[in-house]
Amino acid sequence: MAELATLREAVAELIHDGDVVAMEGFTHLIPFAAAHEVIRQGLADLTLVRMTPDVVYDQLIGAGAARKLVFSWGGNPGVGSLHRFRDAVENGWPHPLEVDEHSHAGMANRYVAGASGLPFAVVRAYRGTDLASRTSTVSTVTCPFTGEKLAAVAALNPDVTVIHAQQADRAGNVQLWGLTGVQKEAALAARRVLVTVEEIVDRLTPRPGGVVLPGWAITAVAEVPGGAHPSYAAGYSVRDNGFYQAWDAVSRDRDTFTAWIRDNILERP
Amino acid sequence: MAELATLREAVAELIHDGDVVAMEGFTHLIPFAAAHEVIRQGLADLTLVRMTPDVVYDQLIGAGAARKLVFSWGGNPGVGSLHRFRDAVENGWPHPLEVDEHSHAGMANRYVAGASGLPFAVVRAYRGTDLASRTSTVSTVTCPFTGEKLAAVAALNPDVTVIHAQQADRAGNVQLWGLTGVQKEAALAARRVLVTVEEIVDRLTPRPGGVVLPGWAITAVAEVPGGAHPSYAAGYSVRDNGFYQAWDAVSRDRDTFTAWIRDNILERP
Amino acid sequence: MTGWTPDELMTVNAARALAGARTCFVGIGLPSAAANLARRTAQPELVLVYESGALGAKPSRLPLSIGDGELADTADAVVSVPEMFNYWLQAGRIDVGFLGAAQLDRYANINTTAVDRGPDRPEGRLPGAGGAPEIAASCGAVLIVLRHSTRNMVDRLDFVTSVGHGSGPRDRSRLGLLGKGPVAVITDLGILRPDPGTAELTLTEVHPGVTVEQVRAATGWPLKIAGTVAVTGPPTPAELAALRAMKAA
């Protein structure tokens, strides 16, 4: 059964320098609080995995936690660029960032393969594009029945996956609902799983659209109300679109960003 | 949007002699009424596809509707053999039945490939068994990243998939809940989809565990209350275990079976 | 309600281009505005599909991101992201894919990955592929909407993120791509469509008040012009009202 822990304990215990870490949540339920704890604990040299790096990885990258990024779409949704991501890739600040870049279909299926205990997944993807030219995790397979050539993408098996959910019970069973994205696959593909939740309840009530992850498939659960902000948790909060819009100016300048991290993360436990 | 039709119209329109027909429902929500209508309309030469042939295919096979069976477990769950299935395979009565036999993992993934528009699926399966020796729909692929050899199973794309669900709305959107098995994959893998439902409602209310299939992915919906009997529809009926137990004696003898089909299907519209 | 902006012309015409579509896989930004406008005007039954997992979303206001809560709350069904890409998109189940682009070439191939900024400067990062390569590959047809400039409409892409017509009319079938690819590119100046013979984008319509010369000057390759260039119908009061109400919501 999953261990119930504080966020600080759980991050210290489960995430180490150099780990491959996936934090998932497709716009909804992004584990921002856990990412901030990673910054506070000064973790470094991480390979960050995420379909949509979003502001959460802009913060981790700008804070110097990442060595490599595995992703498929790196923007501030509806707003524009991720300036810290761009600065790292284009100018190597605060240090160079290696990228392994896929399409969404490829990334989603890399997690599916990882969750399924398979070394790769087959996708009708990448054909005619330049994407395969910049990654070693796309190849081809030939259908043994039809002779058709299809793309193969390598399984993703992160050392740790971190997700945010609405609720857990005391045995660590977790329920999330609303847009549940690729979280189940990302969690089941990982060696260790950390879930932050809005609240711990005595008993989970099945919800329409609810996805339940049993406690025995999770390593640790930490109660962190509001832990997705500025993303949101359906039923608990709404997306803080204003934060996303304001992030553009905060992140555009290195000093402004660094001051923001100091004031809002490092000096706020 | 799906057409709302009577069961008789829908079967006549969507299922033809010689078709590849999948009727799914993993013990729960088995579309018995639709199978009975197939028998009543005298359809023949069908390739029947189903993970667990169950009593529903015992009836279709004994009635002479099938030329071939694609399956993974053919028993009367908790009771014993499917006598009509055995009689067809062992003695060619009422005529010979070709079989294409897989494991559950293989069958489930054949539907997944079919639903995904892929010609095959990769599974960690069949190794060391004799299963591959009797089918042309299992082969191997080699992982281009690790060199590991894995099983490949050919996609299943039935001409028609028939499922039973609890509810549809007037636009043909369908909701099923409880054990939902492989129905979504079987439906999405097919060229045409017929759904029988317990009731047609004005508006679907999202349910815990509910799987919704949009009307535009379905060909026809027919309202058939009790259409899963002796299987069941969670929230509407319970499994008629007595029927399954009694079926053993009915189906053991060709004449008893034939009389049962006549009295309970052919002469009951 | 007299007068309109170039962006409004673009969005209204992009919405009209969805005529006949039953289902639309919607990218965020301009495509989402156009698809939502279509649903509020000529096509109330249009099924909007968002890669975040919403099938049949009916948002009351324009979502800022593809993951806004209202998309899930109003959807006919919400599915996981792998399911969306595998069962719904890859299987070729969606009529029209609606995409934006950072760079577009004459065969309607798209770059959203990176731009070359010259030998002395590092490559400039764009957001990346997202769902676009497989939307472009698998939908029945593709519509593209982008602002028209020589920076966007380029002679040669720096990176091919998503395939339009490759390098000519036979490339899609050679590559085994399911759908027929881009059928129209709607910009703030007019509409380009692939030539039926060569698949090269050709100017077929200009918006009211726009000249062919303006379009030519805003295009980074020698633009083919149709024998007759039509003028798009001006936005109707109903279209403009719906668009402005949607943006204000």
Place this chain on the structure above:
Amino acid sequence: MTGWTPDELMTVNAARALAGARTCFVGIGLPSAAANLARRTAQPELVLVYESGALGAKPSRLPLSIGDGELADTADAVVSVPEMFNYWLQAGRIDVGFLGAAQLDRYANINTTAVDRGPDRPEGRLPGAGGAPEIAASCGAVLIVLRHSTRNMVDRLDFVTSVGHGSGPRDRSRLGLLGKGPVAVITDLGILRPDPGTAELTLTEVHPGVTVEQVRAATGWPLKIAGTVAVTGPPTPAELAALRAMKAA
């Protein structure tokens, strides 16, 4: 509560064999009875996984089929059948797989597909593979429960449906099978376990009142006998009461 049947001895010992397991993939019939008994006696926390999609089912009575409604109603989570086989079983996430068998050989390989009835008769049909091949391949360990007779315990399988130890101790790793394979075969006469060196099933325990000779006579190959054959502990009153209450429910 004095006396018990051979089937009760088998079920009680099969339940005990689950000691230490956290999760169990349960086949219907004898395995389901044993796993449910374990959950009602020594292991209230045992997570029962049914291939119909129920993770953590807690049925109050013995289900007739793996799809009985109560399995879903009492489960911690219900998943689709493809998800069950891919994410939960194939990924090697389940501690113990609990299987029945129609034919078993000395390396605990299983046949549930077809039996040879001689040259003049057609092959006899069994139900087929179901989930067994991948349960046998992917669970951390495998328990097998079946009634002991020369018809079931055979010198040579007519068909290999599910691999136990293949033809010896190195076969599972050669085949790339994840788990360690069958660790015990519990019958109505006793318990057989693979020899640590040869992987051949060896009689290690008999049930109270059963002789080694009886077991040998009921086995279709020359059965290896452990140096010391223990006698299984008789069913406790609590075990018998729980088993009988469960069957009567």
